[in-house]
Amino acid sequence: MAAGGPEWVVREDASIPVLVALYLRQALGIRFPEELPHLRGAAPTASDPGEGESRGADADADADALADALERQWRTYWDMTVEPLAHRSTVPLDLIDGFDTYVALPVEGFDELAAAVAPHGPAAVAFAKGAAERYQERAKSEARSGGSTYRAYASAIAQHERAAGRRAHSFELNVQVLPFEQRGVWWIGALTVAVTDGLRGDIVAFDAAIAPVIAELA
Incomplete structure:
Protein backbone atom coordinates (compact mmCIF):
# COMPACT_ATOMS: atom_id res chain seq x y z
CA MET A 1 0.00 0.00 0.00
CA ALA A 2 1.31 3.45 -0.86
CA ALA A 3 1.94 6.01 1.86
CA GLY A 4 -0.23 9.09 1.49
CA GLY A 5 -2.56 7.48 -1.06
CA PRO A 6 -5.30 4.88 -1.07
CA GLU A 7 -4.53 2.02 1.28
CA TRP A 8 -5.05 -1.69 0.71
CA VAL A 9 -4.54 -4.53 3.13
CA VAL A 10 -4.34 -8.20 2.14
CA ARG A 11 -4.15 -10.83 4.86
CA GLU A 12 -3.17 -14.28 3.67
CA ASP A 13 -3.40 -17.43 5.75
CA ALA A 14 -4.32 -21.10 5.89
CA SER A 15 -6.47 -20.80 8.99
CA ILE A 16 -6.74 -23.91 11.15
CA PRO A 17 -10.36 -23.12 12.17
CA VAL A 18 -11.34 -22.73 8.50
CA LEU A 19 -9.57 -25.97 7.58
CA VAL A 20 -11.28 -27.79 10.45
CA ALA A 21 -14.65 -26.43 9.35
CA LEU A 22 -14.13 -27.64 5.79
CA TYR A 23 -12.97 -31.06 6.99
CA LEU A 24 -16.18 -31.36 9.02
CA ARG A 25 -18.27 -30.21 6.08
CA GLN A 26 -16.81 -33.05 4.05
CA ALA A 27 -17.10 -35.62 6.85
CA LEU A 28 -20.76 -34.80 7.45
CA GLY A 29 -21.73 -34.60 3.78
CA ILE A 30 -22.88 -30.99 3.98
CA ARG A 31 -22.96 -29.35 0.57
CA PHE A 32 -22.95 -25.70 1.66
CA PRO A 33 -21.14 -23.74 0.30
CA GLU A 34 -22.12 -25.66 -2.82
CA GLU A 35 -19.52 -24.03 -5.08
CA LEU A 36 -16.54 -25.09 -2.95
CA PRO A 37 -14.70 -28.29 -3.98
CA HIS A 38 -13.55 -30.90 -1.50
CA LEU A 39 -10.25 -30.88 0.34
CA ARG A 40 -7.46 -33.17 -0.84
CA GLY A 41 -6.67 -36.00 1.52
CA ALA A 42 -9.36 -35.07 4.04
CA ALA A 43 -12.22 -37.16 5.39
CA PRO A 44 -13.99 -39.53 3.00
CA THR A 45 -16.96 -37.72 1.54
CA ALA A 46 -20.08 -38.69 3.45
CA SER A 47 -23.52 -38.81 1.92
CA ASP A 48 -25.90 -36.02 2.81
CA PRO A 49 -27.38 -36.51 6.30
CA GLY A 50 -30.83 -37.11 4.87
CA GLU A 51 -29.81 -39.64 2.21
CA GLY A 52 -29.98 -43.39 2.44
CA GLU A 53 -32.26 -46.33 1.87
CA SER A 54 -35.97 -45.95 2.43
CA ARG A 55 -36.77 -46.29 6.14
CA GLY A 56 -40.44 -45.46 6.19
CA ALA A 57 -42.19 -42.13 6.15
CA ASP A 58 -41.47 -41.24 9.78
CA ALA A 59 -37.79 -42.18 9.59
CA ASP A 60 -37.36 -40.27 6.32
CA ALA A 61 -39.04 -37.22 7.83
CA ASP A 62 -36.70 -37.38 10.84
CA ALA A 63 -33.65 -37.70 8.56
CA ASP A 64 -34.79 -34.74 6.48
CA ALA A 65 -35.33 -32.67 9.60
CA LEU A 66 -31.84 -33.54 10.85
CA ALA A 67 -30.30 -32.66 7.49
CA ASP A 68 -32.11 -29.31 7.47
CA ALA A 69 -31.00 -28.56 11.05
CA LEU A 70 -27.38 -29.47 10.32
CA GLU A 71 -27.21 -27.28 7.23
CA ARG A 72 -28.88 -24.34 8.98
CA GLN A 73 -26.50 -24.58 11.93
CA TRP A 74 -23.57 -25.17 9.61
CA ARG A 75 -24.22 -21.96 7.69
CA THR A 76 -24.01 -19.95 10.89
CA TYR A 77 -20.93 -21.81 12.15
CA TRP A 78 -19.20 -21.31 8.77
CA ASP A 79 -19.89 -17.57 8.72
CA MET A 80 -18.63 -17.22 12.30
CA THR A 81 -15.47 -19.15 11.41
CA VAL A 82 -14.61 -17.32 8.19
CA GLU A 83 -15.38 -13.77 9.37
CA PRO A 84 -15.90 -13.90 13.15
CA LEU A 85 -15.90 -10.14 13.69
CA ALA A 86 -18.73 -9.70 11.21
CA HIS A 87 -20.77 -12.64 12.53
CA ARG A 88 -20.88 -12.47 16.29
CA SER A 89 -23.06 -14.85 18.27
CA THR A 90 -25.86 -13.38 20.34
CA VAL A 91 -25.27 -16.04 23.01
CA PRO A 92 -22.06 -17.37 24.61
CA LEU A 93 -19.92 -19.87 22.73
CA ASP A 94 -18.85 -23.26 24.03
CA LEU A 95 -15.70 -25.10 22.95
CA ILE A 96 -16.37 -28.57 21.55
CA ASP A 97 -14.34 -31.37 23.15
CA GLY A 98 -11.67 -32.88 20.92
CA PHE A 99 -11.06 -29.76 18.83
CA ASP A 100 -8.64 -27.87 21.09
CA THR A 101 -9.73 -24.22 20.73
CA TYR A 102 -10.62 -24.44 17.05
CA VAL A 103 -14.38 -25.12 17.21
CA ALA A 104 -16.75 -23.11 19.38
CA LEU A 105 -20.51 -23.22 18.89
CA PRO A 106 -23.28 -21.12 20.42
CA VAL A 107 -24.63 -22.73 23.58
CA GLU A 108 -28.19 -22.56 22.23
CA GLY A 109 -29.62 -24.01 19.04
CA PHE A 110 -26.62 -26.06 17.89
CA ASP A 111 -27.16 -29.42 19.57
CA GLU A 112 -27.43 -31.36 16.31
CA LEU A 113 -24.23 -29.95 14.85
CA ALA A 114 -22.31 -30.36 18.11
CA ALA A 115 -23.31 -34.04 18.30
CA ALA A 116 -22.51 -34.67 14.64
CA VAL A 117 -19.00 -33.19 14.71
CA ALA A 118 -17.98 -34.69 18.06
CA PRO A 119 -16.46 -37.95 16.69
CA HIS A 120 -14.27 -36.11 14.18
CA GLY A 121 -12.21 -33.87 16.47
CA PRO A 122 -8.75 -35.49 16.49
CA ALA A 123 -8.76 -36.31 12.77
CA ALA A 124 -10.01 -32.86 11.78
CA VAL A 125 -7.45 -31.03 13.92
CA ALA A 126 -4.58 -33.23 12.72
CA PHE A 127 -5.51 -32.63 9.09
CA ALA A 128 -5.88 -28.88 9.59
CA LYS A 129 -2.58 -28.50 11.43
CA GLY A 130 -0.76 -30.44 8.73
CA ALA A 131 -2.23 -28.30 5.95
Whole structure:
Protein backbone atom coordinates (compact mmCIF):
# COMPACT_ATOMS: atom_id res chain seq x y z
CA MET A 1 0.00 0.00 0.00
CA ALA A 2 1.31 3.45 -0.86
CA ALA A 3 1.94 6.01 1.86
CA GLY A 4 -0.23 9.09 1.49
CA GLY A 5 -2.56 7.48 -1.06
CA PRO A 6 -5.30 4.88 -1.07
CA GLU A 7 -4.53 2.02 1.28
CA TRP A 8 -5.05 -1.69 0.71
CA VAL A 9 -4.54 -4.53 3.13
CA VAL A 10 -4.34 -8.20 2.14
CA ARG A 11 -4.15 -10.83 4.86
CA GLU A 12 -3.17 -14.28 3.67
CA ASP A 13 -3.40 -17.43 5.75
CA ALA A 14 -4.32 -21.10 5.89
CA SER A 15 -6.47 -20.80 8.99
CA ILE A 16 -6.74 -23.91 11.15
CA PRO A 17 -10.36 -23.12 12.17
CA VAL A 18 -11.34 -22.73 8.50
CA LEU A 19 -9.57 -25.97 7.58
CA VAL A 20 -11.28 -27.79 10.45
CA ALA A 21 -14.65 -26.43 9.35
CA LEU A 22 -14.13 -27.64 5.79
CA TYR A 23 -12.97 -31.06 6.99
CA LEU A 24 -16.18 -31.36 9.02
CA ARG A 25 -18.27 -30.21 6.08
CA GLN A 26 -16.81 -33.05 4.05
CA ALA A 27 -17.10 -35.62 6.85
CA LEU A 28 -20.76 -34.80 7.45
CA GLY A 29 -21.73 -34.60 3.78
CA ILE A 30 -22.88 -30.99 3.98
CA ARG A 31 -22.96 -29.35 0.57
CA PHE A 32 -22.95 -25.70 1.66
CA PRO A 33 -21.14 -23.74 0.30
CA GLU A 34 -22.12 -25.66 -2.82
CA GLU A 35 -19.52 -24.03 -5.08
CA LEU A 36 -16.54 -25.09 -2.95
CA PRO A 37 -14.70 -28.29 -3.98
CA HIS A 38 -13.55 -30.90 -1.50
CA LEU A 39 -10.25 -30.88 0.34
CA ARG A 40 -7.46 -33.17 -0.84
CA GLY A 41 -6.67 -36.00 1.52
CA ALA A 42 -9.36 -35.07 4.04
CA ALA A 43 -12.22 -37.16 5.39
CA PRO A 44 -13.99 -39.53 3.00
CA THR A 45 -16.96 -37.72 1.54
CA ALA A 46 -20.08 -38.69 3.45
CA SER A 47 -23.52 -38.81 1.92
CA ASP A 48 -25.90 -36.02 2.81
CA PRO A 49 -27.38 -36.51 6.30
CA GLY A 50 -30.83 -37.11 4.87
CA GLU A 51 -29.81 -39.64 2.21
CA GLY A 52 -29.98 -43.39 2.44
CA GLU A 53 -32.26 -46.33 1.87
CA SER A 54 -35.97 -45.95 2.43
CA ARG A 55 -36.77 -46.29 6.14
CA GLY A 56 -40.44 -45.46 6.19
CA ALA A 57 -42.19 -42.13 6.15
CA ASP A 58 -41.47 -41.24 9.78
CA ALA A 59 -37.79 -42.18 9.59
CA ASP A 60 -37.36 -40.27 6.32
CA ALA A 61 -39.04 -37.22 7.83
CA ASP A 62 -36.70 -37.38 10.84
CA ALA A 63 -33.65 -37.70 8.56
CA ASP A 64 -34.79 -34.74 6.48
CA ALA A 65 -35.33 -32.67 9.60
CA LEU A 66 -31.84 -33.54 10.85
CA ALA A 67 -30.30 -32.66 7.49
CA ASP A 68 -32.11 -29.31 7.47
CA ALA A 69 -31.00 -28.56 11.05
CA LEU A 70 -27.38 -29.47 10.32
CA GLU A 71 -27.21 -27.28 7.23
CA ARG A 72 -28.88 -24.34 8.98
CA GLN A 73 -26.50 -24.58 11.93
CA TRP A 74 -23.57 -25.17 9.61
CA ARG A 75 -24.22 -21.96 7.69
CA THR A 76 -24.01 -19.95 10.89
CA TYR A 77 -20.93 -21.81 12.15
CA TRP A 78 -19.20 -21.31 8.77
CA ASP A 79 -19.89 -17.57 8.72
CA MET A 80 -18.63 -17.22 12.30
CA THR A 81 -15.47 -19.15 11.41
CA VAL A 82 -14.61 -17.32 8.19
CA GLU A 83 -15.38 -13.77 9.37
CA PRO A 84 -15.90 -13.90 13.15
CA LEU A 85 -15.90 -10.14 13.69
CA ALA A 86 -18.73 -9.70 11.21
CA HIS A 87 -20.77 -12.64 12.53
CA ARG A 88 -20.88 -12.47 16.29
CA SER A 89 -23.06 -14.85 18.27
CA THR A 90 -25.86 -13.38 20.34
CA VAL A 91 -25.27 -16.04 23.01
CA PRO A 92 -22.06 -17.37 24.61
CA LEU A 93 -19.92 -19.87 22.73
CA ASP A 94 -18.85 -23.26 24.03
CA LEU A 95 -15.70 -25.10 22.95
CA ILE A 96 -16.37 -28.57 21.55
CA ASP A 97 -14.34 -31.37 23.15
CA GLY A 98 -11.67 -32.88 20.92
CA PHE A 99 -11.06 -29.76 18.83
CA ASP A 100 -8.64 -27.87 21.09
CA THR A 101 -9.73 -24.22 20.73
CA TYR A 102 -10.62 -24.44 17.05
CA VAL A 103 -14.38 -25.12 17.21
CA ALA A 104 -16.75 -23.11 19.38
CA LEU A 105 -20.51 -23.22 18.89
CA PRO A 106 -23.28 -21.12 20.42
CA VAL A 107 -24.63 -22.73 23.58
CA GLU A 108 -28.19 -22.56 22.23
CA GLY A 109 -29.62 -24.01 19.04
CA PHE A 110 -26.62 -26.06 17.89
CA ASP A 111 -27.16 -29.42 19.57
CA GLU A 112 -27.43 -31.36 16.31
CA LEU A 113 -24.23 -29.95 14.85
CA ALA A 114 -22.31 -30.36 18.11
CA ALA A 115 -23.31 -34.04 18.30
CA ALA A 116 -22.51 -34.67 14.64
CA VAL A 117 -19.00 -33.19 14.71
CA ALA A 118 -17.98 -34.69 18.06
CA PRO A 119 -16.46 -37.95 16.69
CA HIS A 120 -14.27 -36.11 14.18
CA GLY A 121 -12.21 -33.87 16.47
CA PRO A 122 -8.75 -35.49 16.49
CA ALA A 123 -8.76 -36.31 12.77
CA ALA A 124 -10.01 -32.86 11.78
CA VAL A 125 -7.45 -31.03 13.92
CA ALA A 126 -4.58 -33.23 12.72
CA PHE A 127 -5.51 -32.63 9.09
CA ALA A 128 -5.88 -28.88 9.59
CA LYS A 129 -2.58 -28.50 11.43
CA GLY A 130 -0.76 -30.44 8.73
CA ALA A 131 -2.23 -28.30 5.95
CA ALA A 132 -1.46 -25.08 7.86
CA GLU A 133 2.14 -26.18 8.42
CA ARG A 134 2.59 -26.89 4.71
CA TYR A 135 1.29 -23.41 3.91
CA GLN A 136 3.70 -21.82 6.38
CA GLU A 137 6.62 -23.76 4.90
CA ARG A 138 5.65 -22.58 1.40
CA ALA A 139 5.43 -18.99 2.62
CA LYS A 140 8.86 -19.24 4.26
CA SER A 141 10.34 -20.73 1.11
CA GLU A 142 8.85 -17.89 -0.95
CA ALA A 143 10.34 -15.33 1.43
CA ARG A 144 13.78 -16.98 1.25
CA SER A 145 13.70 -16.80 -2.54
CA GLY A 146 12.97 -13.08 -2.44
CA GLY A 147 9.23 -13.18 -2.89
CA SER A 148 6.56 -11.91 -0.54
CA THR A 149 2.83 -11.89 0.00
CA TYR A 150 2.88 -8.14 -0.70
CA ARG A 151 4.44 -8.62 -4.14
CA ALA A 152 1.91 -11.28 -5.15
CA TYR A 153 -0.98 -8.86 -4.73
CA ALA A 154 0.84 -5.65 -5.66
CA SER A 155 1.30 -7.03 -9.17
CA ALA A 156 -2.42 -7.71 -9.58
CA ILE A 157 -3.33 -4.29 -8.18
CA ALA A 158 -0.88 -2.55 -10.53
CA GLN A 159 -2.44 -4.36 -13.48
CA HIS A 160 -5.90 -3.26 -12.33
CA GLU A 161 -4.78 0.35 -12.03
CA ARG A 162 -3.39 0.32 -15.56
CA ALA A 163 -6.59 -1.22 -16.93
CA ALA A 164 -8.86 1.16 -14.99
CA GLY A 165 -6.74 4.24 -15.64
CA ARG A 166 -6.84 5.30 -11.98
CA ARG A 167 -5.45 4.46 -8.56
CA ALA A 168 -6.99 1.54 -6.74
CA HIS A 169 -9.52 2.42 -4.06
CA SER A 170 -8.72 1.51 -0.47
CA PHE A 171 -9.81 -2.02 0.39
CA GLU A 172 -9.25 -5.01 2.64
CA LEU A 173 -9.06 -8.62 1.50
CA ASN A 174 -8.60 -11.87 3.40
CA VAL A 175 -7.23 -14.82 1.44
CA GLN A 176 -7.40 -18.42 2.65
CA VAL A 177 -4.92 -20.66 0.81
CA LEU A 178 -6.42 -24.14 1.00
CA PRO A 179 -5.68 -27.64 -0.39
CA PHE A 180 -8.76 -28.03 -2.57
CA GLU A 181 -9.07 -30.79 -5.16
CA GLN A 182 -9.81 -28.23 -7.89
CA ARG A 183 -7.93 -25.06 -8.81
CA GLY A 184 -9.75 -21.78 -8.49
CA VAL A 185 -10.74 -18.77 -6.42
CA TRP A 186 -14.06 -18.57 -4.53
CA TRP A 187 -15.70 -15.88 -2.43
CA ILE A 188 -16.39 -17.31 1.05
CA GLY A 189 -17.20 -14.05 2.86
CA ALA A 190 -17.84 -10.37 2.26
CA LEU A 191 -14.09 -9.67 2.33
CA THR A 192 -12.70 -13.20 2.11
CA VAL A 193 -11.76 -15.50 -0.74
CA ALA A 194 -10.40 -19.04 -0.79
CA VAL A 195 -7.74 -20.00 -3.31
CA THR A 196 -6.30 -23.40 -4.10
CA ASP A 197 -2.75 -23.79 -2.81
CA GLY A 198 -1.52 -25.01 -6.20
CA LEU A 199 -2.97 -21.97 -7.94
CA ARG A 200 -1.44 -19.64 -5.36
CA GLY A 201 1.97 -21.09 -6.17
CA ASP A 202 1.57 -20.44 -9.92
CA ILE A 203 2.48 -16.76 -10.30
CA VAL A 204 1.06 -16.18 -13.77
CA ALA A 205 -2.14 -18.17 -13.22
CA PHE A 206 -2.68 -16.60 -9.80
CA ASP A 207 -2.38 -13.06 -11.18
CA ALA A 208 -5.09 -13.86 -13.75
CA ALA A 209 -7.34 -15.59 -11.20
CA ILE A 210 -7.12 -12.90 -8.52
CA ALA A 211 -7.62 -10.03 -10.99
CA PRO A 212 -11.48 -10.13 -10.93
CA VAL A 213 -11.39 -10.10 -7.12
CA ILE A 214 -9.12 -7.04 -7.06
CA ALA A 215 -11.30 -5.34 -9.69
CA GLU A 216 -14.41 -5.88 -7.58
CA LEU A 217 -12.85 -4.36 -4.47
CA ALA A 218 -10.51 -1.73 -5.87
